[in-house]
Amino acid sequence: MTSIACPGFQAAGVHAGLKNNGAKDLGLIFSDVPAHVAGVFTTNRVKAAPVLLDMERVKTGRCRAILVNSRNANCCTGDRGMQDALAMGRAVSEALGLDENDVLVASTGVIGTPLPIEKIESAVPDLARSLTPQGFMDCSRAIMTTDTVPKLVHRQGALDGKNFHVTGLAKGSGMIAPNMATMLCFVCTDIQAEPVILRSMLLKSVQNSLNSIIIDGDTSTNDTTLVLANGLSGISLADSGCPQAFQTVLDEVLITLARELVRDAEGATKMVKVSVKGAMTPEDARAVAETVANSPLVKTAIFGEDANWGRIAAATGRAGILMDPGSLDIFFDDVQMVSNGLSCGAQTESAATAVLKQAEFSITIDLNAGSEEASVLTCDFSIDYVKINADYRS
């Protein structure tokens, strides 16, 4: 078994003819045995057909396979869209001899264009035949859109003297920020967990990973994160003395994928952690972190490697929280540029500029009002972001 595989799972990716350049565009994940499943989905009121279908199907807590296509989001496609989502599931159930309700589907790409369902239906038998335990990389490639690299992570953990595995793959640019209308993430593990426990752990992991990255603030219609647990490790979370060990590994997989999404964000040249400390409430801390991470002025200044802390102060001030501007401290990595709301002097400028020249750094905002904190991972706003998104459909 290679390091990306997860016992009892197989995956594959093929070219079904949706992408024009011959690249892989249809992926499949399969569990050899019935697996438990939990999912989190976009909060957008406009939800793609596959999202609506999966939200129903995950209620059973059971899943055997996930079929995913790129290039077309199957969103704003009405009744036909739902028929096509059902047809995707049916194609897999027929090819693999599964109950239709045990198949989940996902789509990513352009909104509002009907899915070329016949291309998908024709490709599924071949896709099913090419399933292998080593197929996760092919599947990762098949779900890429503007991604420049596939995102695939594997981790092992140990619990009660046995090993377990977690393999995760993702595409897109973030749960609260998908540039192109879709963040998809699928996680396979051989842990044994009831759906309700799986869901609670997934929600916790997502909050500090996929829900804490911001590319452009646009929430997708297709965001889907699914975790499948097939139990083959023989480790049962319900019976284990330390289920936290699994949570830690799941956290690590999702945080790593989240970081990879930000690093590969459209046009991004910098990855920046925005940390807020000293807030009165966790909500205050989060509001400031998100407002700063979303500010086009802050993000263009980062692109320009300009330590323009005034924009950070201004974004903090419009975050909708009670705050005292005279208590504000701002740091770039360890370089403090603002103390009690005032510049620490022109001599800090060159040190701060050196920090901004790095590919990765942190911005820390201390409100000095309490002890709560939050952080968000973001990227800069570059000329290439505009270029990529000005003609995405063409």
Added chain:
Amino acid sequence: MTSIACPGFQAAGVHAGLKNNGAKDLGLIFSDVPAHVAGVFTTNRVKAAPVLLDMERVKTGRCRAILVNSRNANCCTGDRGMQDALAMGRAVSEALGLDENDVLVASTGVIGTPLPIEKIESAVPDLARSLTPQGFMDCSRAIMTTDTVPKLVHRQGALDGKNFHVTGLAKGSGMIAPNMATMLCFVCTDIQAEPVILRSMLLKSVQNSLNSIIIDGDTSTNDTTLVLANGLSGISLADSGCPQAFQTVLDEVLITLARELVRDAEGATKMVKVSVKGAMTPEDARAVAETVANSPLVKTAIFGEDANWGRIAAATGRAGILMDPGSLDIFFDDVQMVSNGLSCGAQTESAATAVLKQAEFSITIDLNAGSEEASVLTCDFSIDYVKINADYRS
């Protein structure tokens, strides 16, 4: 009197040495007689010293002069910032023999750098000597920062058989969107109005003009809008049978200035009206209009002249309102691309693309859920926006 003047007001603009290129950077507006004043200011918790000073001084309802500098926002400058704002007012009161409390001040530019107050103090006597009724254009130029053209509007109205005048000037890029930490707007009129009436009318006018434009969603620390009324027309709003006639002209001046701000927004190539109809509440309509107008994905698609209505649907869905995606209609000018949440077909694509090639057009979103509506003026998100803001301080 030229068409830009307002009876009983004088203005001027000079180079005080704040801008490096010799351009005007210090402006003054003066009322020959005591005027009433009303103001609206930024909602940002981080407020520049001149904003804090003006918020106090407008409470008297009286004003004789406004001194404005560009290039430096006098924000996040602590006690010294307030001392400098007071010194700006004092310089004018001494030069013109006014009560210090009757002088308002405003600043725009970079945040966090102390004001070179001695340059301003040295320039004020000369500035005061150059006041003329025709000086509004010079004053408009003096408050420009990344603006490429001065924004100056004059309108006349008639009420009770007499004429009145309204002259307004502005700089920056919007009340809820100043790209560079400042939107300033000053309006002079010879109407006679009590401060409380003036304020109520100003709030009403601002709501549909300066508060309904979005460039980049960043709220400034220095936003200030002031209206001065010196009463020299002999028309008293309190005694008039039709004060609405004044409101109409004030609306027109502020809406015209707001349009000019959007047209001259940093890097903008398009001006787009985002109209939302059929909402259940006015707040719902406004939330959708603002979310769509703020979406980087929508704004980059506009820059790319791409009728990517899926991004508009997705932004609508994340606006935080209850909505039925299946009721959504979307138009570009008169071209309907979406009906009941579905594409009107590929044949509408070329007509919609033709609309997007125009410099000005509208996007209409009909929620078909009620009868409330709202609109917001916005612009595209261009490569030049990123270029301008990546190195603003240098």
